[in-house]
Amino acid sequence: MSYEQGPIRPPSEAESLFVRVTRNCPWNKCLFCPAYKRKKFSRRPVDEIKADILEMKKEVDKVKSYLSKFNGADGFPREALELIYRQEPELLQIALWLFRGGKNVFLQDGDNLNMPAEKLAEVLTFLREQFPTVERITTYARSKTACRRSVSELKMLKDAGLTRVHIGLESGHDPLLKYMDKGVTAEEHVEGGLKIKEAGLSLSEYVLLGLGGRAMWKGHALDTAKVLSRIDPHYIRIRTLAIREGIPLYEQYQAGEFEPLDDDGLALEEKLLFENLSGSSYVVSDHMLNLLEEVQGSLAHDKPFMLGVMDSYLSMTEEKRANFSLGRRMGIYRYLRDMNDMGLFNQVEGVRKRLRDEGKDIAQFLTEYKGRYV
Ligand code: SF4
Incomplete structure (x- = not known):
């Protein structure tokens, strides 16, 4: 990849284009935070960020040249995405962004209001100029x-x-x-x-x-x-x-x-x-x-x-709450109503009873299981 990317983004920005404006977090002390692992904070020079945006623009143009091979197809056909994946996989991130609409941008990393406002405004203006169809630009702060x-x-x-x-x-x-x-x-x-x-x-x-x-x-x-x-x-x-x-x-x-x-x-x-x-x-x-x-x-x-x-x-009864917690944490259930599916319910019950028979503390098991997701 010819431009820099940070490690995190909010779940709601999963389909956004990521433009890294700063690196890491200027505070970096919160006891519960897994985000930047004590890496040093820095503000990226505006010219460096602009160079990244221009690289992204070049990739957008390359992806668009693939799309021109699918004349007559509406929007962004899946076949175009597959072709890009086979021929130039390094374009996949930009291709996926465009495939999903290409409307949203997320500025990384943890606290971009820390950047002098004039400089951040310069980055935003440049970004809008290069990608005039973008509708939403968001940031952490x-x-x-x-x-x-x-x-x-x-x-x-x-x-x-x-x-x-x-x-x-x-x-x-x-x-x-x-x-x-x-x-x-x-x-x-x-x-x-x-x-x-x-x-x-x-x-x-x-x-x-x-x-x-x-x-x-x-x-x-x-x-x-x-x-x-x-x-x-x-x-x-x-x-x-x-x-x-x-x-x-x-x-x-x-x-x-x-x-x-x-x-x-x-x-x-x-x-x-x-x-x-x-x-x-x-x-x-x-x-x-x-x-x-x-x-x-x-x-x-x-x-x-x-x-x-x-x-x-x-x-719910204690057993059912334990069943739901376990099923939810293991990714078997998404919603409470999923417990009504007896196949899923019995699958979770099997795990719950095995843990109980092994003398495991389910609450502690779940606390440690959750740690896998951060
Ligand atoms: S990224 Fe947020 S939660 Fe993490 S150390 Fe910085 S301020 Fe705290």
Whole structure:
């Protein structure tokens, strides 16, 4: 590949084109974060980013020359994709992007508002010039950094083409933010989020279920609800904590200092959060680590439905909850209703009973199993 790519992107940007603007995260201290493995943060020079964009443009033109061989076919025929894969596999990423519409771009890495606003605006303008049909350009940013930007700087970025900012809010509970070394306070989360909205940008806030563990789950749920209700972002995206070796929090987990919530605890925490949440945000549960993927919809209209999903899980018998957790974590179930498929249900029951007969603690098994996904 003749242009640089970063390691991560939000699930909702899986089909976007990735343009790396900075490298890694300027904070890089959060105890739960697997993202950049303590690599050093740097801002890429604007000329270097522009050179990458021009390389991408060249690849777009090459892909389009393949498409011209399929005259008369509508859009981007699958046969063209297969031909590119056989003849120039290095074009596949760009080809797939165009195949999926070629409308969205995600700027990597973890905190691009850290770049001087004029420079980021220059990148955005150049990107829009090279790809005039792009409709959405998004980025990750930290609330703390958004606080340091003036609304007029954020407006400048919007005018240059930025559409949406994804923020890892994680929690609105100050003792937990401090414990996890998130480097931001609840008040700064609110200030940063409101500034982004005031600038006319779309705002997406990520919540990390389970972050409070057994010690702080109530404070995490209640204060996160408070902070999100004050910000009222366009999107609230749900994620769930997973712990594995290599993440700083793993040490606290091993020492017994941080006790993770089991799936029943996660559902109770999510319920407390939603009972206290208000506003007009659209809730998205787009991560495979979330226990209840069907918790999704408009907070203004679908809150009873979303709370109903949590109640459906919590009102099942202990055996059925264990069956669902296991099936969900092993990728056998996606939704609660999948348990009605007796073939799937019995498959999971077989595993559950075997673990029980072997004397395994299912909650611990699931905690460690989840770590495979981060
Ligand atoms: S600010 Fe975000 S990317 Fe940076 S260390 Fe924390 S969670 Fe990871």
